[in-house]
Amino acid sequence: MALSANRSIASSASALRNISLWFAVSALLCLVLVDIQISSADPWAELARMTAGALSPSVWSWPTLLSGLANTFAFALQGVTLAAIAGFVLALGYRFALIRAFCAFVRSIHELFWALLFMQVAGLSSLTGLLAIAIPYAGTLAKIYGELFEEVDPAPANNLPHREPGLSHFFYAVLPLAWRSMATYTSYRFECAIRSSAILGFVGLPTLGFHLETALSDGHYSEAAAFFYALLLLIGTLRLWLHKRLLPVYLVAVFYYLPPQATISWQLLVRFVSEDIVPAPLRGEALWNGETISHFAQWFNLLWQQQIWPGLFNTVLLGQISLVFTGLLALALLPLNSPLFMRPRRLISRGRFMSHGRLMDRNWKRGIGDSILILLRTLPEYLLAFIGLLIFGPSMLPAILALGIHNGAIIGHLLGRYTEELSLRADANSGVTLYFYEVLPRIYRQFLAFLFYRWEVILRETAILGILGIATLGFYIDSAFETFRFDIALLLILVSAALNISVDQFARYLRQRLQLKTVPESL
Amino acid sequence: MRIQLLRSFIALTLLFITSISTASSLESSTKTFVFSAIPDQDEANLQERFDKVARYLENQLGIKVRYIPVKSYAAAVTAFRNNQVQLAWFGGLSGVQARRLVPGSQAIAQGTEDPFFTSYIIAHSSSGLAPREDFPAAIAGKTFTFGSKGSTSGRLMPEYYIRENLGDTPDNLFSKVGYSGDHSRTIALVQSGAYQVGAVNYKVWDKQLAAGKIDRDKVKVIWRTPSYPDYQWTVRGDVNDSWGPDFQARLTQALLQMDDPDLLASFPRSGFIAADNQLYQPIVDTAITVGIIDADQ
Numbered sequence: 001m002a003l004s005a006n007r008s009i010a011s012s013a014s015a016l017r018n019i020s021l022w023f024a025v026s027a028l029l030c031l032v033l034v035d036i037q038i039s040s041a042d043p044w045a046e047l048a049r050m051t052a053g054a055l056s057p058s059v060w061s062w063p064t065l066l067s068g069l070a071n072t073f074a075f076a077l078q079g080v081t082l083a084a085i086a087g088f089v090l091a092l093g094y095r096f097a098l099i100r101a102f103c104a105f106v107r108s109i110h111e112l113f114w115a116l117l118f119m120q121v122a123g124l125s126s127l128t129g130l131l132a133i134a135i136p137y138a139g140t141l142a143k144i145y146g147e148l149f150e151e152v153d154p155a156p157a158n159n160l161p162h163r164e165p166g167l168s169h170f171f172y173a174v175l176p177l178a179w180r181s182m183a184t185y186t187s188y189r190f191e192c193a194i195r196s197s198a199i200l201g202f203v204g205l206p207t208l209g210f211h212l213e214t215a216l217s218d219g220h221y222s223e224a225a226a227f228f229y230a231l232l233l234l235i236g237t238l239r240l241w242l243h244k245r246l247l248p249v250y251l252v253a254v255f256y257y258l259p260p261q262a263t264i265s266w267q268l269l270v271r272f273v274s275e276d277i278v279p280a281p282l283r284g285e286a287l288w289n290g291e292t293i294s295h296f297a298q299w300f301n302l303l304w305q306q307q308i309w310p311g312l313f314n315t316v317l318l319g320q321i322s323l324v325f326t327g328l329l330a331l332a333l334l335p336l337n338s339p340l341f342m343r344p345r346r347l348i349s350r351g352r353f354m355s356h357g358r359l360m361d362r363n364w365k366r367g368i369g370d371s372i373l374i375l376l377r378t379l380p381e382y383l384l385a386f387i388g389l390l391i392f393g394p395s396m397l398p399a400i401l402a403l404g405i406h407n408g409a410i411i412g413h414l415l416g417r418y419t420e421e422l423s424l425r426a427d428a429n430s431g432v433t434l435y436f437y438e439v440l441p442r443i444y445r446q447f448l449a450f451l452f453y454r455w456e457v458i459l460r461e462t463a464i465l466g467i468l469g470i471a472t473l474g475f476y477i478d479s480a481f482e483t484f485r486f487d488i489a490l491l492l493i494l495v496s497a498a499l500n501i502s503v504d505q506f507a508r509y510l511r512q513r514l515q516l517k518t519v520p521e522s523l
Numbered sequence: 524m525r526i527q528l529l530r531s532f533i534a535l536t537l538l539f540i541t542s543i544s545t546a547s548s549l550e551s552s553t554k555t556f557v558f559s560a561i562p563d564q565d566e567a568n569l570q571e572r573f574d575k576v577a578r579y580l581e582n583q584l585g586i587k588v589r590y591i592p593v594k595s596y597a598a599a600v601t602a603f604r605n606n607q608v609q610l611a612w613f614g615g616l617s618g619v620q621a622r623r624l625v626p627g628s629q630a631i632a633q634g635t636e637d638p639f640f641t642s643y644i645i646a647h648s649s650s651g652l653a654p655r656e657d658f659p660a661a662i663a664g665k666t667f668t669f670g671s672k673g674s675t676s677g678r679l680m681p682e683y684y685i686r687e688n689l690g691d692t693p694d695n696l697f698s699k700v701g702y703s704g705d706h707s708r709t710i711a712l713v714q715s716g717a718y719q720v721g722a723v724n725y726k727v728w729d730k731q732l733a734a735g736k737i738d739r740d741k742v743k744v745i746w747r748t749p750s751y752p753d754y755q756w757t758v759r760g761d762v763n764d765s766w767g768p769d770f771q772a773r774l775t776q777a778l779l780q781m782d783d784p785d786l787l788a789s790f791p792r793s794g795f796i797a798a799d800n801q802l803y804q805p806i807v808d809t810a811i812t813v814g815i816i817d818a819d820q
Contacts, residue, residue, distance in 0.1 A: 120605075203598065219707055469700045483620075
């Protein structure tokens with residue numbers, strides 16, 4: 001018995017090792033294929049201006065800043081609320097492949113592209129902003145809730161007299177067990193939603209990103225810094241003022257302040273569906289006509305050669321390298337948010353810090369550590385890419401750095417929080433030995449689970465790095481929107497959705513094979 | 524706790540539904556005349572600059588006029604297409620795209636400088652490229668950045684002349700092709716050497732040069748394109764239905780008569796002259812050649 005348990009632990013450890021190795025090898029292979037040449041002349045003048053700006057934030061107009069903050073918060077809270085409701089309903093059917101595919105589909109489309117789509121029919125309205133966040137977040141939350149439901153301890157369910165899964169089964173034996181994780185995860189997604197909401201400003205919604213992007217593109221770094229610090233402050237202080245009890249108050253307030261409304265013209269909607277998104281060769285033609293079909297084939301063929309294939313190739317390549325870099329960075333960053341590494345010295349000496357949960361909250365070292373992570377994950381990838389571009393010149397390197405730093409800081413934060421749940425022996429080592437011989441092995445499954453979950457996010461985010469001229473699928477989708485070819489945009493969106501669904505399926509397969517828990521109880 | 528949640532859940536759903544339904548009854552007054560402008564430079568002050576233009580038009584036309592800022596060329600065109608704005612200060616290409624999407628719309632005025640617009644090809648000193656009269660064929664093989672994908676002076680016309688002189692697409696000719704997003708950023712990126720060569724709107728370059736933001740030891744103009752028609756005011760064809768039979772004529776008149784230097788500095792132009800759709804045929808042809816718009820539309 002003990003022997004077989006040992007063997008199964010050993011084989012599962014080797015499976016984890018193998019899969020990590022395969023990912024590292026694949027990233028190295030991808031690295032050979034991409035260009036990461038460094039070619040920059042003198043970035044220092046611009047970087048000096050940026051630094052000077054960062055050190056001397058100046059508020060260009062308080063009303064603008066405050067209304068930007070309020071709008072950012074309002075879109076995020078409304079979006080997540082709607083997403084949590086829709087996600088919950090979808091999660092009830094998460095065992096059906098079709099629903100999983102649907103969720104993977106809606107979350108494969110970047111918030112910015114959802115906003116661009118809705119803008120075609122609802123204009124630059126508050127409804128556009130709400131839906132652009134609510135829809136992809138519903139897909140994400142459905143996945144998380146769905147997997148939480150799958151992973152709850154089956155013991156209470158097994159003790160029910162009726163084993164048939166039904167409504168009471170769900171409400172008594174599943175939901176209560178998943179509830180805490182759902183709440184924590186949703187509150188974490190809310191932080192992400194604030195970032196998304198800010199980013200929506202890049203396409204014109206009146207959030208902080210609107211002014212941040214404006215100031216950045218004009219090179220007004222002091223103003224940009226003020227908007228960025230406002231965003232940081234909003235995210236950094238959430239825990240202080242967003243209490244569960246106050247939530248209904250905030251909700252009523254944001255719906256009152258920014259009611260989701262739009263003047264949707266029926267005409268625009270009809271035109272969008274019946275004309276804009278119909279592939280150009282099919283518009284106004286008889287569908288089953290030899291000529292139409294051959295035109296369509298030509299059109300598709302050209303698109304495949306010029307955009308779909310290179311787009312897929314670059315997206316997967318960039319995604320793979322960034323994924324592995326993200327993983328390495330997350331492992332390096334996690335101590336910053338871990339009570340095991342950022343702990344008050346006097347508690348260590350007594351060897352009983354784990355029992356002092358309340359004292360840990362007052363741990364200033366960890367506060368600083370997590371602030372660094374908040375800073376890293378709040379810097380928009382596009383800004384990171386711009387800085388990388390200045391320093392390293394145009395190549396995939398700035399893109400890898402931007403995606404890696406952003407996502408690495410997110411996973412590092414989550415892993416750090418997860419280590420709160422690890423209980424150590426009183427005589428546990430500390431520092432490097434503790435990290436490599438105790439913490440890392442114990443959190444490794446968790447780490448892989450987070451990384452696989454971030455995989456599709458990274459693929460999606462390759463979209464907004466057009467400044468580097470990296471021709472990912474998102475780059476072509478953006479170009480299609482710019483040239484009002486909504487048919488091509490939609491086709492490319494479908495391709496990236498197919499890629500996302502495949503990655504989701506593969507990650508699900510790995511998760512089951514490696515018995516990873518995608519969503520840790522401690523989130 | 525769960526019952527509490529259920530309650531707030533229901534309350535929320537109701538709240539959401541009511542706010543949606545009130546929205547549909549809250550149709551914004553269609554009588555306000557709304558215009559926009561492409562965000563080509565100095566975006567931070569767009570609102571302030573164009574609010575003055577809105578007040579000017581209000582005084583001239585005796586109706587309510589509002590300016591709404593947009594974030595991209597495509598957003599300006601979309602707003603125009605969806606009748607969220609009725610008038611827009613477009614670039615050459617965005618104007619052409621807008622008029623193709625809204626049949627009946629008219630280019631009514633352009634800046635005095637706009638019939639003879641031009642783009643500069645700029646290069647970082649380390650590229651070894653020197654200013655010249657004829658096309659600088661040596662830019663082939665360098666790294667290159669355009670401005671916004673939808674920009675006439677930052678993308679369309681430079682790309683056209685590159686293709687015409689070197690006989691190939693930018694993707695094939697240059698070692699890297701980026702899209703900086705706007706003219707100011709193109710200058711910043713070439714000045715830092717991140718890209719060796721770039722294409723930029725001459726007005727933005729001249730303005731930044733005058734403002735002392737450009738270090739000419741690091742970046743200089745190596746070529747200027749032949750001239751082409753650029754920015755213009757375009758109005759929807761159906762404005763007369765809402766604001767009276769001679770509205771378009773009065774609007775055109777008001778734009779052409781704008782002579783306050785403070786207002787004109789918003790664009791920046793020295794004055795406005797008449798324009799029509801036909802003037803922009805060269806832009807249409809070029810955009811078709813470059814593949815930005817389809818020939819058969």
